[in-house]
Amino acid sequence: MKAWNRRAMLGLSLGFLVVGVACKGKDEARASGATGQVRCAHCGMKIASDSPWKTEVVSAGKTAVYDTPRCALFDAVGTSSKVRVQEFYDRTWLDASEVRFVRGSDVLGPMGPDLVPVNATHVGKFTKDHGGTAVAYADLTKANLEDAK
16 A cells, blocks of 8 residues: 555656646746747837837847837947837838937827837927927937836
8 A cells, every 4th residue: 555655646746747847848938939929128028020119129230129119229228239110100110310209199109108209201290190209319318218108
């Protein structure tokens, strides 16, 4: 009877070990992006592949993906990184220096208030329709990014 109890306990222990290892493997795959789900490099939010808010920062030859311009700019402002955003009206990819970032408008990103990238030629129309103030990429600082919350 004692041999049976030992075998049962050994079997249960091995079962828990296998389940524990399997669960850990899923967590590691999720964290590494092996599941195919892309996450924001700043806040970790999941990013839809077709998100019009998706932003890229290229630094040292590596591209990091962000869920919103605000998250990307937090990591990029004050560095030599290149920021690429999707323009609000036509969703074309542009360098951050080619757009104005409108803050305080009624347009909300996936995480609430955000800096909306608008082509300089459309800023007047955008601010008339949605409010807010436009800021050039060169004029952005960490302090005014905090104010954009």
